[in-house]
Amino acid sequence: MSNKRLTFKKRLHIIKHQLRGKKLAPAFNAFHTFLFTPDETTHSGGHIRAADDLKRTMNTVIIALIPVLLFSMFNAGYQYYSAVNGFPENFSVWNDFLTWDNFWIGIIKVLPLVVVSYGVGLLVEFIFAVIKGHEVEEGYLVTGMLVPLIVPIDTPLWMLAVAVVFGVIIGKEVFGGTGMNILNPALTIRAFLFFAYPTWMSGDKVWVYQGMERAGTPDAISGETILGYLAQNSQNEFSYTVSDMFFGFIPGSVGETSTFLILLGGLFLIFSKIASWRIMVSAVAGALAMGLIFNGVVDAGWITESSKFYGLMSFDFWKHLIVGGLAFGIVYMATDPVTGSQTNRGKWIYGFLIGFISVMIRVFNPAYPEGVFLAILLMNVFAPTIDHYVVQANVKRRMKRFKNAVILPKDAEEAKLKVETI
Protein backbone atom coordinates (compact mmCIF):
# COMPACT_ATOMS: atom_id res chain seq x y z
CA MET A 1 0.00 0.00 0.00
CA SER A 2 1.48 3.34 -0.94
CA ASN A 3 1.76 6.11 1.56
CA LYS A 4 -0.66 8.30 -0.36
CA ARG A 5 -3.61 6.04 0.23
CA LEU A 6 -3.27 6.26 4.02
CA THR A 7 -5.67 8.41 5.94
CA PHE A 8 -4.44 11.32 7.98
CA LYS A 9 -5.20 9.37 11.12
CA LYS A 10 -3.22 6.34 10.00
CA ARG A 11 -0.21 8.45 9.08
CA LEU A 12 -0.21 10.05 12.50
CA HIS A 13 -0.16 6.58 14.05
CA ILE A 14 2.85 5.68 11.91
CA ILE A 15 4.71 8.80 13.03
CA LYS A 16 3.82 7.93 16.57
CA HIS A 17 5.44 4.51 16.28
CA GLN A 18 8.52 6.02 14.71
CA LEU A 19 8.86 8.43 17.59
CA ARG A 20 8.36 5.87 20.32
CA GLY A 21 11.08 6.12 22.93
CA LYS A 22 12.42 9.37 21.52
CA LYS A 23 12.56 12.58 23.50
CA LEU A 24 9.89 14.25 21.43
CA ALA A 25 7.37 11.43 21.80
CA PRO A 26 5.42 13.03 24.69
CA ALA A 27 5.12 16.29 22.78
CA PHE A 28 3.80 14.55 19.68
CA ASN A 29 1.42 12.34 21.64
CA ALA A 30 -0.07 15.37 23.33
CA PHE A 31 -1.23 16.81 20.01
CA HIS A 32 -2.13 13.42 18.65
CA THR A 33 -4.48 12.39 21.44
CA PHE A 34 -5.98 15.85 21.41
CA LEU A 35 -7.37 15.04 17.97
CA PHE A 36 -7.80 11.28 17.95
CA THR A 37 -8.36 8.36 20.27
CA PRO A 38 -5.09 6.46 20.71
CA ASP A 39 -4.87 3.20 18.77
CA GLU A 40 -3.58 1.22 21.71
CA THR A 41 -5.33 -0.42 24.62
CA THR A 42 -4.10 -1.54 27.98
CA HIS A 43 -3.07 -5.17 28.06
CA SER A 44 -4.39 -6.33 31.40
CA GLY A 45 -7.27 -5.76 33.77
CA GLY A 46 -10.84 -4.87 33.04
CA HIS A 47 -11.65 -2.46 30.24
CA ILE A 48 -14.25 0.23 30.04
CA ARG A 49 -14.72 1.78 26.63
CA ALA A 50 -15.76 5.36 27.18
CA ALA A 51 -15.35 8.55 25.23
CA ASP A 52 -15.06 10.83 28.24
CA ASP A 53 -11.38 10.64 29.06
CA LEU A 54 -9.56 13.50 30.71
CA LYS A 55 -9.19 15.43 27.46
CA ARG A 56 -12.92 15.27 26.67
CA THR A 57 -13.70 16.37 30.23
CA MET A 58 -11.39 19.33 29.87
CA ASN A 59 -12.80 20.21 26.46
CA THR A 60 -16.33 20.21 27.86
CA VAL A 61 -15.32 22.80 30.45
CA ILE A 62 -13.70 24.88 27.73
CA ILE A 63 -16.91 24.76 25.68
CA ALA A 64 -18.76 26.02 28.76
CA LEU A 65 -16.25 28.87 28.98
CA ILE A 66 -16.45 30.04 25.38
CA PRO A 67 -19.66 32.12 25.73
CA VAL A 68 -18.10 33.83 28.75
CA LEU A 69 -14.95 34.55 26.77
CA LEU A 70 -16.86 36.01 23.82
CA PHE A 71 -19.00 38.14 26.12
CA SER A 72 -15.90 39.40 27.91
CA MET A 73 -14.39 40.53 24.61
CA PHE A 74 -17.44 42.68 23.89
CA ASN A 75 -17.55 43.91 27.47
CA ALA A 76 -13.90 45.00 27.30
CA GLY A 77 -14.81 47.42 24.53
CA TYR A 78 -18.10 48.44 26.10
CA GLN A 79 -16.43 49.39 29.39
CA TYR A 80 -13.70 51.28 27.55
CA TYR A 81 -16.05 53.36 25.41
CA SER A 82 -18.36 53.94 28.37
CA ALA A 83 -15.46 55.23 30.42
CA VAL A 84 -14.34 57.53 27.61
CA ASN A 85 -17.68 58.77 26.28
CA GLY A 86 -19.97 58.14 29.21
CA PHE A 87 -22.59 55.43 29.42
CA PRO A 88 -25.04 55.37 26.48
CA GLU A 89 -28.38 57.03 27.21
CA ASN A 90 -30.74 54.40 25.90
CA PHE A 91 -28.75 51.25 26.16
CA SER A 92 -29.52 48.66 23.52
CA VAL A 93 -27.61 45.43 23.31
CA TRP A 94 -27.36 45.45 19.50
CA ASN A 95 -26.29 49.06 19.01
CA ASP A 96 -24.16 49.66 22.07
CA PHE A 97 -22.81 46.29 23.09
CA LEU A 98 -22.47 43.80 20.25
CA THR A 99 -20.53 46.09 17.98
CA TRP A 100 -17.33 45.57 16.03
CA ASP A 101 -15.68 48.46 17.85
CA ASN A 102 -16.24 46.75 21.16
CA PHE A 103 -15.13 43.40 19.80
CA TRP A 104 -11.96 44.93 18.38
CA ILE A 105 -10.90 46.11 21.86
CA GLY A 106 -11.52 42.55 23.01
CA ILE A 107 -9.34 41.20 20.21
CA ILE A 108 -6.41 43.45 21.04
CA LYS A 109 -6.71 43.11 24.83
CA VAL A 110 -8.35 39.80 25.77
CA LEU A 111 -6.97 37.58 23.03
CA PRO A 112 -3.30 38.30 23.90
CA LEU A 113 -4.04 37.30 27.51
CA VAL A 114 -5.42 33.97 26.28
CA VAL A 115 -2.50 33.42 23.93
CA VAL A 116 0.13 34.21 26.58
CA SER A 117 -1.62 32.07 29.17
CA TYR A 118 -1.78 29.05 26.87
CA GLY A 119 1.61 29.60 25.27
CA VAL A 120 3.58 29.95 28.47
CA GLY A 121 1.63 27.34 30.43
CA LEU A 122 1.83 24.67 27.75
CA LEU A 123 5.51 25.42 27.20
CA VAL A 124 6.18 24.73 30.88
CA GLU A 125 4.09 21.55 30.69
CA PHE A 126 5.95 20.35 27.59
CA ILE A 127 9.35 21.06 29.13
CA PHE A 128 8.42 19.10 32.24
CA ALA A 129 7.04 16.23 30.17
CA VAL A 130 10.20 16.01 28.08
CA ILE A 131 12.50 16.18 31.13
CA LYS A 132 10.53 13.66 33.15
CA GLY A 133 9.82 11.48 30.11
CA HIS A 134 6.11 11.12 30.73
CA GLU A 135 3.13 12.07 28.61
CA VAL A 136 2.06 15.71 28.52
CA GLU A 137 -0.76 16.13 31.00
CA GLU A 138 -4.01 17.73 29.98
CA GLY A 139 -4.51 19.69 33.17
CA TYR A 140 -3.45 22.96 31.68
CA LEU A 141 -6.17 23.04 29.03
CA VAL A 142 -8.76 24.38 31.45
CA THR A 143 -6.38 26.38 33.60
CA GLY A 144 -5.10 28.18 30.52
CA MET A 145 -8.60 29.30 29.67
CA LEU A 146 -9.55 30.23 33.24
CA VAL A 147 -6.49 32.39 33.88
CA PRO A 148 -7.19 35.16 31.35
CA LEU A 149 -10.79 35.30 32.52
CA ILE A 150 -9.96 36.02 36.16
CA VAL A 151 -7.41 38.82 35.76
CA PRO A 152 -8.08 42.54 35.23
CA ILE A 153 -8.02 43.51 31.58
CA ASP A 154 -5.03 45.82 31.93
CA THR A 155 -2.73 43.12 33.33
CA PRO A 156 0.64 43.42 31.56
CA LEU A 157 1.39 40.30 29.56
CA TRP A 158 4.80 39.72 31.14
CA MET A 159 3.21 39.68 34.61
CA LEU A 160 0.76 37.08 33.42
CA ALA A 161 3.62 35.03 31.98
CA VAL A 162 5.61 35.18 35.24
CA ALA A 163 2.53 34.22 37.23
CA VAL A 164 1.69 31.32 34.91
CA VAL A 165 5.23 29.93 35.20
CA PHE A 166 5.00 30.23 38.99
CA GLY A 167 1.51 28.73 39.17
CA VAL A 168 2.22 25.76 36.93
CA ILE A 169 5.54 24.89 38.57
CA ILE A 170 4.87 25.65 42.24
CA GLY A 171 1.12 25.07 42.16
CA LYS A 172 1.14 21.86 40.18
CA GLU A 173 4.37 20.30 38.94
CA VAL A 174 6.10 20.14 42.34
CA PHE A 175 3.22 18.06 43.65
CA GLY A 176 3.54 15.61 40.77
CA GLY A 177 1.49 17.17 37.97
CA THR A 178 -2.15 17.03 36.96
CA GLY A 179 -4.36 15.31 39.48
CA MET A 180 -1.84 15.57 42.31
CA ASN A 181 -2.06 19.28 43.06
CA ILE A 182 -3.63 20.41 46.32
CA LEU A 183 -4.38 23.95 45.14
CA ASN A 184 -6.27 25.02 42.05
CA PRO A 185 -3.50 26.17 39.64
CA ALA A 186 -5.58 28.97 38.10
CA LEU A 187 -6.25 30.43 41.53
CA THR A 188 -2.62 29.98 42.52
CA ILE A 189 -1.76 32.14 39.52
CA ARG A 190 -4.38 34.71 40.53
CA ALA A 191 -3.16 34.76 44.12
CA PHE A 192 0.44 35.18 42.97
CA LEU A 193 -0.54 38.14 40.80
CA PHE A 194 -2.55 39.67 43.60
CA PHE A 195 0.18 39.54 46.21
CA ALA A 196 3.06 40.26 43.84
CA TYR A 197 1.58 43.21 41.94
CA PRO A 198 -1.24 44.58 44.09
CA THR A 199 -1.39 47.93 42.30
CA TRP A 200 -2.19 46.12 39.03
CA MET A 201 -4.79 43.86 40.57
CA SER A 202 -7.06 46.22 42.47
CA GLY A 203 -8.17 49.82 42.51
CA ASP A 204 -10.30 51.68 39.99
CA LYS A 205 -7.89 51.89 37.05
CA VAL A 206 -7.07 48.34 36.07
CA TRP A 207 -10.54 47.20 35.05
CA VAL A 208 -10.70 49.35 31.93
CA TYR A 209 -8.48 49.19 28.86
CA GLN A 210 -5.83 51.95 29.03
CA GLY A 211 -6.89 52.80 32.58
CA MET A 212 -3.37 52.45 33.97
CA GLU A 213 -1.76 54.13 30.96
CA ARG A 214 -3.92 57.21 31.26
CA ALA A 215 -3.75 57.46 35.06
CA GLY A 216 -2.53 60.88 36.14
CA THR A 217 -3.11 62.47 32.74
CA PRO A 218 -6.00 64.80 31.82
CA ASP A 219 -7.53 61.91 29.88
CA ALA A 220 -7.66 59.67 32.95
CA ILE A 221 -10.48 57.14 32.89
CA SER A 222 -11.65 54.82 35.58
CA GLY A 223 -14.15 52.08 36.09
CA GLU A 224 -14.45 50.95 39.63
CA THR A 225 -15.94 47.58 40.39
CA ILE A 226 -19.11 47.56 42.44
CA LEU A 227 -17.39 45.79 45.30
CA GLY A 228 -14.49 48.21 45.22
CA TYR A 229 -16.93 51.10 45.33
CA LEU A 230 -18.88 49.65 48.24
CA ALA A 231 -15.72 49.01 50.23
CA GLN A 232 -14.88 52.72 49.95
CA ASN A 233 -18.31 54.32 50.21
CA SER A 234 -21.03 53.62 52.67
CA GLN A 235 -24.05 54.22 50.45
CA ASN A 236 -25.64 51.90 47.96
CA GLU A 237 -25.80 54.37 45.11
CA PHE A 238 -24.30 53.53 41.79
CA SER A 239 -25.47 53.74 38.24
CA TYR A 240 -25.64 50.01 37.59
CA THR A 241 -29.03 48.33 37.66
CA VAL A 242 -29.67 44.79 38.78
CA SER A 243 -30.01 43.64 35.19
CA ASP A 244 -26.65 45.24 34.36
CA MET A 245 -25.14 43.19 37.14
CA PHE A 246 -26.90 39.99 36.13
CA PHE A 247 -26.12 40.20 32.42
CA GLY A 248 -22.66 41.53 33.10
CA PHE A 249 -22.42 45.07 31.69
CA ILE A 250 -20.21 46.09 34.61
CA PRO A 251 -16.46 46.47 35.13
CA GLY A 252 -14.59 43.59 36.66
CA SER A 253 -12.08 40.87 35.88
CA VAL A 254 -12.21 39.87 32.22
CA GLY A 255 -14.69 37.01 32.37
CA GLU A 256 -16.35 37.26 35.74
CA THR A 257 -19.03 39.85 35.00
CA SER A 258 -21.81 37.99 33.22
CA THR A 259 -23.62 35.94 35.83
CA PHE A 260 -26.16 34.97 33.18
CA LEU A 261 -23.65 33.24 30.90
CA ILE A 262 -21.85 31.72 33.87
CA LEU A 263 -25.19 30.29 34.96
CA LEU A 264 -25.71 28.79 31.49
CA GLY A 265 -22.20 27.36 31.58
CA GLY A 266 -22.88 25.96 35.02
CA LEU A 267 -26.07 24.26 33.85
CA PHE A 268 -24.21 22.82 30.87
CA LEU A 269 -21.54 21.43 33.21
CA ILE A 270 -24.17 19.97 35.53
CA PHE A 271 -26.09 18.28 32.71
CA SER A 272 -22.95 16.91 31.12
CA LYS A 273 -22.08 15.59 34.62
CA ILE A 274 -18.67 17.25 34.58
CA ALA A 275 -19.11 19.48 37.62
CA SER A 276 -20.77 18.74 40.91
CA TRP A 277 -24.15 20.41 41.41
CA ARG A 278 -23.80 19.80 45.14
CA ILE A 279 -20.83 22.15 45.38
CA MET A 280 -22.55 24.84 43.31
CA VAL A 281 -25.83 24.70 45.23
CA SER A 282 -24.20 24.64 48.64
CA ALA A 283 -21.79 27.45 47.76
CA VAL A 284 -24.72 29.63 46.69
CA ALA A 285 -26.47 28.73 49.93
CA GLY A 286 -23.37 29.62 51.92
CA ALA A 287 -23.02 33.01 50.26
CA LEU A 288 -26.72 33.76 50.80
CA ALA A 289 -26.50 32.69 54.45
CA MET A 290 -23.57 34.99 55.18
CA GLY A 291 -25.24 37.83 53.26
CA LEU A 292 -28.43 37.35 55.28
CA ILE A 293 -26.49 37.47 58.53
CA PHE A 294 -24.89 40.77 57.52
CA ASN A 295 -28.22 42.22 56.39
CA GLY A 296 -29.69 41.11 59.69
CA VAL A 297 -26.93 42.85 61.62
CA VAL A 298 -27.62 46.07 59.71
CA ASP A 299 -31.40 45.77 60.18
CA ALA A 300 -30.94 45.22 63.89
CA GLY A 301 -29.12 48.55 63.99
CA TRP A 302 -25.82 47.19 65.33
CA ILE A 303 -23.93 48.76 62.47
CA THR A 304 -24.50 52.39 61.58
CA GLU A 305 -23.62 54.32 58.47
CA SER A 306 -20.47 55.63 60.09
CA SER A 307 -19.01 52.12 60.10
CA LYS A 308 -16.63 51.34 57.26
CA PHE A 309 -18.35 48.00 56.81
CA TYR A 310 -21.77 49.58 56.30
CA GLY A 311 -21.61 49.76 52.51
CA LEU A 312 -20.97 46.06 52.00
CA MET A 313 -22.99 44.86 54.97
CA SER A 314 -26.14 46.62 53.84
CA PHE A 315 -25.71 45.34 50.28
CA ASP A 316 -28.73 43.09 49.58
CA PHE A 317 -27.70 39.54 50.31
CA TRP A 318 -28.74 38.10 46.95
CA LYS A 319 -26.81 40.77 45.04
CA HIS A 320 -23.55 39.29 46.32
CA LEU A 321 -24.15 36.48 43.83
CA ILE A 322 -24.32 38.72 40.78
CA VAL A 323 -21.37 41.03 41.40
CA GLY A 324 -17.69 40.20 41.55
CA GLY A 325 -16.23 36.81 40.84
CA LEU A 326 -18.35 34.75 43.19
CA ALA A 327 -20.46 33.12 40.47
CA PHE A 328 -17.45 32.45 38.27
CA GLY A 329 -15.49 30.99 41.16
CA ILE A 330 -18.33 28.75 42.29
CA VAL A 331 -19.12 27.37 38.84
CA TYR A 332 -15.68 26.92 37.31
CA MET A 333 -13.17 26.72 40.14
CA ALA A 334 -14.79 25.44 43.31
CA THR A 335 -16.00 22.43 41.30
CA ASP A 336 -12.48 21.42 40.26
CA PRO A 337 -12.62 17.64 40.85
CA VAL A 338 -8.95 17.44 41.82
CA THR A 339 -8.81 20.01 44.58
CA GLY A 340 -12.39 19.83 45.85
CA SER A 341 -13.96 17.36 48.23
CA GLN A 342 -14.65 13.91 46.81
CA THR A 343 -17.42 12.64 49.07
CA ASN A 344 -20.99 13.78 48.56
CA ARG A 345 -21.49 14.99 52.10
CA GLY A 346 -18.03 16.56 51.99
CA LYS A 347 -19.05 18.50 48.88
CA TRP A 348 -21.95 20.09 50.74
CA ILE A 349 -19.69 21.24 53.57
CA TYR A 350 -16.90 22.32 51.24
CA GLY A 351 -19.21 24.32 48.97
CA PHE A 352 -21.12 25.94 51.80
CA LEU A 353 -17.94 27.16 53.47
CA ILE A 354 -16.63 28.57 50.18
CA GLY A 355 -19.71 30.76 49.77
CA PHE A 356 -19.79 31.67 53.43
CA ILE A 357 -16.12 32.66 53.68
CA SER A 358 -16.10 34.52 50.32
CA VAL A 359 -18.77 36.95 51.47
CA MET A 360 -17.13 37.25 54.86
CA ILE A 361 -13.78 38.24 53.31
CA ARG A 362 -15.57 40.67 50.97
CA VAL A 363 -17.16 42.53 53.84
CA PHE A 364 -14.52 42.44 56.53
CA ASN A 365 -11.36 43.01 54.55
CA PRO A 366 -11.50 46.12 52.39
CA ALA A 367 -7.99 45.31 51.14
CA TYR A 368 -9.48 42.29 49.37
CA PRO A 369 -12.69 43.53 47.75
CA GLU A 370 -12.99 40.08 46.23
CA GLY A 371 -12.60 37.15 48.58
CA VAL A 372 -13.71 34.24 46.48
CA PHE A 373 -10.26 33.19 45.29
CA LEU A 374 -8.92 33.21 48.85
CA ALA A 375 -11.95 31.28 50.09
CA ILE A 376 -11.57 28.59 47.44
CA LEU A 377 -7.83 28.24 48.05
CA LEU A 378 -8.46 27.96 51.78
CA MET A 379 -11.10 25.28 51.30
CA ASN A 380 -8.84 23.45 48.81
CA VAL A 381 -6.46 22.99 51.70
CA PHE A 382 -9.21 21.71 53.97
CA ALA A 383 -10.93 19.46 51.41
CA PRO A 384 -8.95 16.29 52.30
CA THR A 385 -9.65 16.84 56.00
CA ILE A 386 -13.37 17.21 55.33
CA ASP A 387 -13.34 14.01 53.28
CA HIS A 388 -11.46 12.17 56.00
CA TYR A 389 -14.03 13.01 58.66
CA VAL A 390 -16.95 12.26 56.35
CA VAL A 391 -15.54 8.82 55.59
CA GLN A 392 -14.73 8.12 59.23
CA ALA A 393 -18.21 9.19 60.33
CA ASN A 394 -19.69 6.81 57.80
CA VAL A 395 -17.50 3.95 58.98
CA LYS A 396 -18.50 4.64 62.59
CA ARG A 397 -22.18 4.84 61.76
CA ARG A 398 -22.16 1.56 59.91
CA MET A 399 -20.17 -0.19 62.61
CA LYS A 400 -22.68 1.00 65.17
CA ARG A 401 -25.63 -0.13 63.08
CA PHE A 402 -24.05 -3.49 62.61
CA LYS A 403 -23.36 -3.94 66.33
CA ASN A 404 -26.89 -2.97 67.28
CA ALA A 405 -28.47 -5.23 64.71
CA VAL A 406 -30.51 -8.07 66.12
CA ILE A 407 -28.88 -11.23 64.90
CA LEU A 408 -31.14 -14.23 64.49
CA PRO A 409 -29.55 -17.56 65.37
CA LYS A 410 -29.49 -18.82 61.81
CA ASP A 411 -27.79 -15.62 60.63
CA ALA A 412 -25.25 -15.70 63.41
CA GLU A 413 -22.77 -17.71 61.41
CA GLU A 414 -22.98 -15.34 58.49
CA ALA A 415 -22.70 -12.29 60.74
CA LYS A 416 -19.57 -13.68 62.32
CA LEU A 417 -18.10 -14.10 58.88
CA LYS A 418 -18.93 -10.48 58.08
CA VAL A 419 -17.24 -9.19 61.22
CA GLU A 420 -14.12 -11.00 60.23
CA THR A 421 -14.12 -9.53 56.78
CA ILE A 422 -14.64 -6.05 58.18
Next chain:
Amino acid sequence: MALLSRKDSKLILDPLADNNPITIQVLGICSALAITAELKASIVMALSVLFVLGLGNVVISLMRNMIPSKIRIIVQLVVVATLVIIVDQVLKAFAYELSKTLAVFVGLIITNCIIMGRFEAFALGNGVWRSFLDGIGNAAGYGVILIIVGFFRELLGSGTLLGFPVLGNPIEKTGLYAMGYENNGFMLLSPMALIVVGILIWFQRSRNPALIEEN
Protein backbone atom coordinates in the same frame (compact mmCIF):
# COMPACT_ATOMS: atom_id res chain seq x y z
CA MET B 1 44.38 22.43 52.22
CA ALA B 2 47.53 21.87 54.07
CA LEU B 3 46.23 23.74 57.06
CA LEU B 4 43.52 21.19 57.74
CA SER B 5 43.54 17.44 57.54
CA ARG B 6 41.04 15.89 55.15
CA LYS B 7 38.81 14.88 58.05
CA ASP B 8 38.86 18.40 59.46
CA SER B 9 38.15 20.13 56.19
CA LYS B 10 35.18 17.81 55.75
CA LEU B 11 33.78 19.33 58.95
CA ILE B 12 33.70 22.70 57.28
CA LEU B 13 32.77 21.72 53.75
CA ASP B 14 30.04 19.17 54.43
CA PRO B 15 27.53 21.60 55.96
CA LEU B 16 28.05 23.94 53.03
CA ALA B 17 26.55 21.50 50.59
CA ASP B 18 25.47 17.92 51.16
CA ASN B 19 24.70 18.24 54.85
CA ASN B 20 23.41 21.79 54.87
CA PRO B 21 21.59 22.67 58.07
CA ILE B 22 18.77 24.45 56.24
CA THR B 23 18.25 22.61 52.99
CA ILE B 24 19.04 19.08 54.14
CA GLN B 25 18.39 19.01 57.89
CA VAL B 26 15.69 21.69 57.63
CA LEU B 27 16.77 23.43 60.83
CA GLY B 28 16.71 27.14 61.59
CA ILE B 29 13.95 27.77 59.08
CA CYS B 30 12.13 30.42 61.12
CA SER B 31 14.88 33.01 60.97
CA ALA B 32 15.57 32.14 57.35
CA LEU B 33 12.00 33.10 56.55
CA ALA B 34 11.76 36.12 58.79
CA ILE B 35 14.80 38.25 58.10
CA THR B 36 15.78 37.48 54.52
CA ALA B 37 13.73 40.24 52.90
CA GLU B 38 16.91 42.33 52.81
CA LEU B 39 20.38 41.14 51.86
CA LYS B 40 22.06 43.28 54.53
CA ALA B 41 19.99 41.78 57.33
CA SER B 42 20.75 38.29 56.01
CA ILE B 43 24.48 38.95 56.03
CA VAL B 44 24.42 40.38 59.56
CA MET B 45 22.33 37.45 60.74
CA ALA B 46 24.74 35.01 59.10
CA LEU B 47 27.73 36.69 60.80
CA SER B 48 25.95 36.74 64.17
CA VAL B 49 25.23 33.03 63.97
CA LEU B 50 28.81 32.41 62.83
CA PHE B 51 30.08 34.17 65.95
CA VAL B 52 27.65 32.53 68.35
CA LEU B 53 27.98 29.01 66.96
CA GLY B 54 31.78 29.10 66.50
CA LEU B 55 32.48 30.44 69.97
CA GLY B 56 29.66 28.51 71.63
CA ASN B 57 30.93 25.20 70.28
CA VAL B 58 34.40 26.03 71.66
CA VAL B 59 33.03 26.93 75.12
CA ILE B 60 30.81 23.86 75.32
CA SER B 61 33.63 21.65 74.11
CA LEU B 62 35.93 23.04 76.81
CA MET B 63 33.35 22.39 79.50
CA ARG B 64 32.14 19.06 78.11
CA ASN B 65 33.71 16.96 80.85
CA MET B 66 32.43 19.18 83.63
CA ILE B 67 28.76 19.48 82.65
CA PRO B 68 26.48 17.05 84.49
CA SER B 69 24.39 15.49 81.75
CA LYS B 70 21.09 16.14 83.55
CA ILE B 71 21.43 19.90 83.42
CA ARG B 72 23.38 20.17 80.17
CA ILE B 73 20.51 21.89 78.31
CA ILE B 74 20.43 24.69 80.88
CA VAL B 75 24.18 25.12 80.67
CA GLN B 76 24.01 25.25 76.88
CA LEU B 77 21.27 27.84 77.04
CA VAL B 78 23.32 30.01 79.38
CA VAL B 79 26.27 29.86 77.00
CA VAL B 80 24.17 30.75 73.94
CA ALA B 81 22.32 33.48 75.80
CA THR B 82 25.57 35.09 76.88
CA LEU B 83 26.95 35.10 73.36
CA VAL B 84 23.69 36.34 71.87
CA ILE B 85 23.52 39.22 74.33
CA ILE B 86 27.06 40.21 73.32
CA VAL B 87 26.01 40.22 69.66
CA ASP B 88 22.84 42.14 70.44
CA GLN B 89 24.68 44.81 72.41
CA VAL B 90 27.36 45.20 69.75
CA LEU B 91 24.69 45.64 67.07
CA LYS B 92 22.83 48.18 69.18
CA ALA B 93 26.04 50.11 69.77
CA PHE B 94 27.43 50.13 66.24
CA ALA B 95 24.52 49.45 63.89
CA TYR B 96 21.44 50.71 65.61
CA GLU B 97 19.24 50.95 62.50
CA LEU B 98 20.05 47.41 61.52
CA SER B 99 19.36 46.08 64.99
CA LYS B 100 15.93 47.69 64.66
CA THR B 101 15.30 45.76 61.45
CA LEU B 102 16.45 42.49 62.95
CA ALA B 103 14.44 43.31 66.07
CA VAL B 104 13.63 40.22 68.06
CA PHE B 105 15.37 37.81 65.71
CA VAL B 106 18.82 38.40 67.15
CA GLY B 107 17.47 37.42 70.54
CA LEU B 108 15.82 34.42 68.97
CA ILE B 109 19.19 33.06 67.84
CA ILE B 110 19.03 31.40 71.27
CA THR B 111 16.23 29.21 70.06
CA ASN B 112 17.79 28.49 66.68
CA CYS B 113 17.74 24.71 66.41
CA ILE B 114 21.06 24.62 64.59
CA ILE B 115 22.94 25.96 67.61
CA MET B 116 21.50 23.64 70.24
CA GLY B 117 21.72 20.85 67.70
CA ARG B 118 25.44 21.30 67.15
CA PHE B 119 26.11 21.63 70.89
CA GLU B 120 24.28 18.41 71.58
CA ALA B 121 25.44 16.45 68.59
CA PHE B 122 29.01 17.60 68.26
CA ALA B 123 30.58 19.88 70.86
CA LEU B 124 29.66 17.63 73.80
CA GLY B 125 31.66 14.78 72.31
CA ASN B 126 34.57 16.33 70.45
CA GLY B 127 37.73 18.30 71.03
CA VAL B 128 37.98 22.07 70.96
CA TRP B 129 39.55 22.50 67.51
CA ARG B 130 37.17 20.11 65.79
CA SER B 131 34.19 21.67 67.56
CA PHE B 132 35.29 25.09 66.41
CA LEU B 133 35.52 23.91 62.79
CA ASP B 134 32.15 22.23 63.04
CA GLY B 135 30.57 25.37 64.42
CA ILE B 136 32.08 27.54 61.70
CA GLY B 137 31.08 25.07 59.01
CA ASN B 138 27.46 24.79 60.09
CA ALA B 139 27.07 28.51 60.61
CA ALA B 140 28.54 29.07 57.15
CA GLY B 141 26.14 26.55 55.65
CA TYR B 142 23.27 28.39 57.31
CA GLY B 143 24.65 31.76 56.24
CA VAL B 144 25.11 30.77 52.61
CA ILE B 145 21.45 29.85 52.27
CA LEU B 146 20.40 33.02 54.08
CA ILE B 147 22.47 35.14 51.74
CA ILE B 148 21.20 33.39 48.61
CA VAL B 149 17.58 33.76 49.72
CA GLY B 150 18.20 37.36 50.81
CA PHE B 151 19.82 38.16 47.46
CA PHE B 152 16.84 36.99 45.42
CA ARG B 153 14.23 38.42 47.73
CA GLU B 154 15.78 41.87 47.83
CA LEU B 155 16.60 41.93 44.12
CA LEU B 156 13.16 40.83 42.94
CA GLY B 157 11.15 42.28 45.78
CA SER B 158 12.63 45.76 46.13
CA GLY B 159 14.88 46.03 43.08
CA THR B 160 17.86 46.85 45.27
CA LEU B 161 20.94 45.06 46.59
CA LEU B 162 22.30 46.11 50.00
CA GLY B 163 20.09 49.16 49.60
CA PHE B 164 21.55 50.25 46.23
CA PRO B 165 19.00 50.50 43.43
CA VAL B 166 20.37 48.13 40.82
CA LEU B 167 17.34 47.88 38.55
CA GLY B 168 16.58 51.58 38.31
CA ASN B 169 14.25 53.84 40.19
CA PRO B 170 10.67 52.56 40.47
CA ILE B 171 9.18 56.00 41.15
CA GLU B 172 10.99 57.96 38.44
CA LYS B 173 10.69 54.98 36.07
CA THR B 174 14.32 54.65 35.06
CA GLY B 175 16.31 51.55 34.09
CA LEU B 176 14.23 48.40 33.90
CA TYR B 177 11.18 50.20 35.26
CA ALA B 178 11.04 52.33 32.14
CA MET B 179 10.18 49.16 30.21
CA GLY B 180 7.23 48.42 32.46
CA TYR B 181 8.97 46.19 34.99
CA GLU B 182 7.47 46.14 38.48
CA ASN B 183 8.81 44.93 41.80
CA ASN B 184 7.33 41.67 42.95
CA GLY B 185 5.73 42.46 46.29
CA PHE B 186 5.13 38.80 46.99
CA MET B 187 8.90 38.34 47.33
CA LEU B 188 8.87 40.48 50.46
CA LEU B 189 6.32 38.26 52.19
CA SER B 190 7.43 35.26 54.21
CA PRO B 191 5.63 32.60 52.12
CA MET B 192 7.88 33.45 49.20
CA ALA B 193 10.95 32.88 51.38
CA LEU B 194 9.64 29.40 52.07
CA ILE B 195 9.14 28.83 48.36
CA VAL B 196 12.65 30.11 47.55
CA VAL B 197 14.13 27.77 50.17
CA GLY B 198 12.00 25.00 48.68
CA ILE B 199 13.34 25.70 45.21
CA LEU B 200 16.91 25.59 46.58
CA ILE B 201 16.18 22.21 48.17
CA TRP B 202 14.68 21.00 44.88
CA PHE B 203 17.70 22.24 42.93
CA GLN B 204 20.17 20.65 45.34
CA ARG B 205 18.41 17.30 45.33
CA SER B 206 18.05 17.07 41.61
CA ARG B 207 21.79 17.72 41.25
CA ASN B 208 22.68 15.09 43.82
CA PRO B 209 20.22 12.17 43.66
CA ALA B 210 21.97 10.52 46.63
CA LEU B 211 20.14 13.03 48.85
CA ILE B 212 16.68 11.80 47.86
CA GLU B 213 15.21 9.51 50.50
CA GLU B 214 13.63 6.28 49.43
CA ASN B 215 10.18 5.63 50.71
